Amino acid sequence: MPTTPVQPHVLLVATPFQSHVNPLMRLGRRLAAKGVLVTFTTALRSGIRLDENPDVDGFRVERLRGGGLWELDDPRFVDPGDMAHHLSSAGPAALEALIRREAEAGRPVTCVVANAFVPWALRVAADMGLPRAMLWIQSCAVLSVYYHYLHALAPFPEADDASGSLAIPGLPDLAIDEVRPLLIYNSSQDLWRQMLVADLGSIREKVSWVLVNTFDALEHETISALSQHVPVIPVGPLLEPESGEADGCIEWLDAQPPRSVVLVAFGSLVITGDEETTEIAEGLAGTERPFLWVLRDDNRALLSKDTLDSALTAATSCGRGKVVAWCRQARVLAHGAVGCFVTHCGWNSTSEALAAGVPVVACPRWSDQSMNAKFLVDVYRVGVRGPRPTPVTRESLRLSIEEVMGGPEAEGIGLRAASWKKRARAALADGGSTDNGVQTFVDQITKLAIDVPTWARLVGSGGGG
Structure with missing residues (x-):
């Protein structure tokens, strides 16, 4: 008897980092806008912000719970290693229970999409007979480096080889300083390296799609070369919705001249200590330009009271600065008043800056950030390398900002940044490369959405696959 197609239901499983x-x-949201029922889940912990009302029909949020999972305010969630070990042991039962509840509610899951660093989510989906995809949230270039390393497809330099370089198809030559911060150079006992190996070591057997937060024009050669090995689909840049409640930053930006504001934000994990925080405050005050500085609450809590008070006074007494604990970064970058972004070069920040057409001062710290900085400065040519080595000094920060906003190359940097904004918008538009990639994925999972998926027969049986 022929089966009747139903609405596909994608379950998204995230690592609990912002x-x-x-x-x-x-x-x-992008999948829901194309008619897919989407359920998002993570082991929610204190400090993670979730938009549970995304203004898109068919998008739901269900906290991963049960199975012995810690409560969201459990202090053990603070340590990333403790959290990862706990999720590896308690997460599978909680995820399986969620999938069963969805089936019993008449919403059978037809595909699971997981971030990297939750390999247990892919194992649960496989055991239940569900199709699987991974969302890779870093660049395709970094994915290619990891893949070539894990599958021995290129000779990698030793970590202590100061003159070493790396050549991989589809990528520019990379110096050792640009790849050494990657997880592959961590100890084999490192938990995050172990999870990366679990995710990517047999990725072709684990998932049918690798969705990457990038777009074709940005990494065309890399995507093309890696697609010979991995089923890559560009689905980026993944930007926050332009609608929604504005925060106080937008009102403040509205009062600033076009392309005059320096935005300083180092993501959700970088901590600046007492000395560096003071130097940033003095450097920003010395630019004689308006600036918006995101200094997170968790970072402030680690500073001495004298340092925090002095830094905030130095930053705001000039009358041009605003210091906040949080902002909607992509929306701020898209504001016409922002003319420079001092960034740690995480991939979310990198892609948001490119999509907004904002020049950068690149201040990488760890992981993929040095590679992203190389692409921003040497390949896309939309900024300069910031103060090195870290921590930054006030004068080096001031000079870097001035080079981007008023130096001899400032006009060219601005024009190239504006060009990347146009290309990102073209990719996202109806019929653009990203829109077509997302639609291809939707079409394929729609074919899988049948009345009785293989795993649905397990509901109520007590079996796991």
Whole structure:
């Protein structure tokens, strides 16, 4: 008897870090807008912001719960290693229970999409007979480096080889300083490296699609070369919706001249200590330009009271600065008053800056950030490398900002940044490369949405696959 197609239902499983949650939720909105029922889940912890009302029909948020999972305010969630170990042991039962509840409610899941660093989510989906995809939230270039390393497809330099370089098809030559911060150079006992190996070591057997937060024009050669090995689909840039409640930053930006504001934000994990925080405050005050500085509450809590008071006074007494604990970064970058972004070069921040057409001062710290900085400065040529080595000094920060906003190359940097904004918008538009990639994924999972998926027969049986 022929089966009747039903609405596909995608379950998104995120690592409980803000930089992982945001792009996966944005992918969910994009899928929901194309008629897919989407459920987003994560082991929610204190400090993670979820937009549970995304203004898109068919998008739902269900907190991962049960199975012995810690409550969201459990202090053990603070340590990333403790959190990862706990989720590896308690997460599978909680996820399986969620999938069963969805089936019993008449919403059978037809595909699971997980971030990297939750390999247990893909194992649960496989055991239940569900199709699987991964959302890779870093660049396709970084994915290619990891893949070539794990599958021994290129000779990698030793970490202590100061003159070493790396050549991979579809990528520019990379110096050792640009790849050494990647997880592959961590100890084999490192938990995050172990999870990366679990995710990517047999990725072709684990998932049918690798969705990447990038777009074709940005990494065309890299995507083309890696697609010979991995089923890559560009689905980026994954930006936050332009609608929604504005915060106080937008009102303040409205009062500033066009392209005059320096935005300083180092993501959700970078901590600046007492000395560096003071130097940033003095450097920004010395630019004689308006600036918006995001200094998170968790970072402030680690500073001495004298440092915090002095830094805030130095930053705001000039009358041109605004210091906030949080902002809607992509919306701020898209504001016409922002003319420079001092960034740690996480991939979310990198892609948001390119999509907004904002020049950068690149201040990478760890992981993929040095590679992203290379692309921003040497390949896309939309900014300069910031103060090195870190921590920054006030004068080096001031000079870097001035080079981007008023130096001899400032006009060219601005024009190239504006060009990348146009290309990002073209990719996202109806019929653009990203829109077509997302639609291809939707079409394929729609074919899988049948009345009785293989795993649905397990509901109520007590079996796991």
